[in-house]
Amino acid sequence: MSTLKLYSTEGGVIEVTPRLAEVEADVQHLIEAHMETMLGVRFLASEYSTGPVHGGRIDSLGLDENDAPVVVEYKRGTDAGVINQGLFYLAWLMDHRAEFGHLVRERLGAAAASRVRWSAPRLICVAGDFTRYDAHAVREHRRSIDLVRYRFYGEQLVGLETVASATGQTVTTGTARRRRAAETTRGHLTQGATAELAAAVDETLLGLGQDITKTENRLYRAYRRLRNFACVCPPQKTKLLVYLKADPQEAGLVPGFTRDVTRLGHHGTGDLEVQLRSERDLERARDLFRLSYAAA
Incomplete structure (x- = not known):
C-alpha cells in the first residue's frame, strides 16, 4: 500500500484520509472521461465486447501517444487475476487487428488508423493495490504492462501512482x-x-x-x-x-x-x-x- 500522506492546509494542517472507490465503476468512469489527461491514452471504447465465442468485455480500449493499442482493466481493490485477465484481452486484441483498426478509424479518423503500432501493444491495470508478486510478474513478462494504484482523497482529489512498469518485448515483423x-x-x-x-x-x-x-x-x-x-x-x-x-x-x-x-x-x-x-x-x-x- 502507498505510504503517501496528503494534508489540507485550510484552517490548520489536517490529514486527508485516502479511500477506495465505492464500486469499481467509479474509477472506470472517471478515468474514461479524462483518459488522455490521466493516462496519456486517447479513449476509444468502454465495455467492448469480444464476441459470443470469446465471451468477454474489455473495460476500456484506447490508443496511446505513441500510437500503440491499449487495453485498460480496473479493479476496486487488490485482485490477483487482474494481470492475467488483461493479458487475455490483449491476446484477443492482437488477433483482431482489423476490428481495432476499424474502431480507431471510426473514432479518431483514417490518419490515426494508418499509424497504429502493433509492435508495442500495452496493458494498463488500475487497481486499489497490487501484491509484490504482481510487480514481479510485470518485470518477467514479455508484454508492455503498467500497474497503476489509485486513491481518492476527500471528494475532489484522486491520486495515481505507478507501482510497476515494463516495456516488454517488441513484436517485430520481417x-x-x-x-x-x-x-x-x-x-x-x-x-x-x-x-x-x-x-x-x-x-x-x-x-x-x-x-x-x-x-x-x-x-x-x-x-x-x-x-x-x-x-x-x-x-x-x-x-x-x-x-x-x-x-x-x-x-x-x-x-x-x-x-x-x-x-x-x-x-x-x-x-x-x-x-x-x-x-x-x-x-x-x-x-x-x-x-x-x-x-x-
Whole structure:
C-alpha cells in the first residue's frame, strides 16, 4: 500500500484520509472521461465486447501517444487475476487487428488508423493495490504492462501512482526488421559526433526515476511514466532534438537552444523543443528534463 500522506492546509494542517472507490465503476468512469489527461491514452471504447465465442468485455480500449493499442482493466481493490485477465484481452486484441483498426478509424479518423503500432501493444491495470508478486510478474513478462494504484482523497482529489512498469518485448515483423536494419545503417552514417551525446541523453533521461520506460519507433524514442515526458529524434549531423512536455513559457526560451513548437508540426510529443549540440547543452537541459518528468 502507498505510504503517501496528503494534508489540507485550510484552517490548520489536517490529514486527508485516502479511500477506495465505492464500486469499481467509479474509477472506470472517471478515468474514461479524462483518459488522455490521466493516462496519456486517447479513449476509444468502454465495455467492448469480444464476441459470443470469446465471451468477454474489455473495460476500456484506447490508443496511446505513441500510437500503440491499449487495453485498460480496473479493479476496486487488490485482485490477483487482474494481470492475467488483461493479458487475455490483449491476446484477443492482437488477433483482431482489423476490428481495432476499424474502431480507431471510426473514432479518431483514417490518419490515426494508418499509424497504429502493433509492435508495442500495452496493458494498463488500475487497481486499489497490487501484491509484490504482481510487480514481479510485470518485470518477467514479455508484454508492455503498467500497474497503476489509485486513491481518492476527500471528494475532489484522486491520486495515481505507478507501482510497476515494463516495456516488454517488441513484436517485430520481417518487413519491420529489414526496415529497422536499414535505418540503423543509415543512422551510423549520419550520427557522427552526436552518437555519444545521444547515449548521454538516454542515460540522463532514464536516470530521472525508476518508473520510466522507453519506447522506440522509426521517428523518435519516447520516454514515459504513464505519459510521455520526452521524445528524442534520431541524431542529426550537428544536433539532437528533444521534445518535452514542459510548458515553453514556464521553461523560458533561449534562441538556438529552446523553441516553442506548440503550433508547429514535429515528430514526437511535447511543445518544447530542446536543441542539443554538446555536453554543455545537456547540462543546461537537465532542469528542463526534470520539469517535464514532474509534469508527466
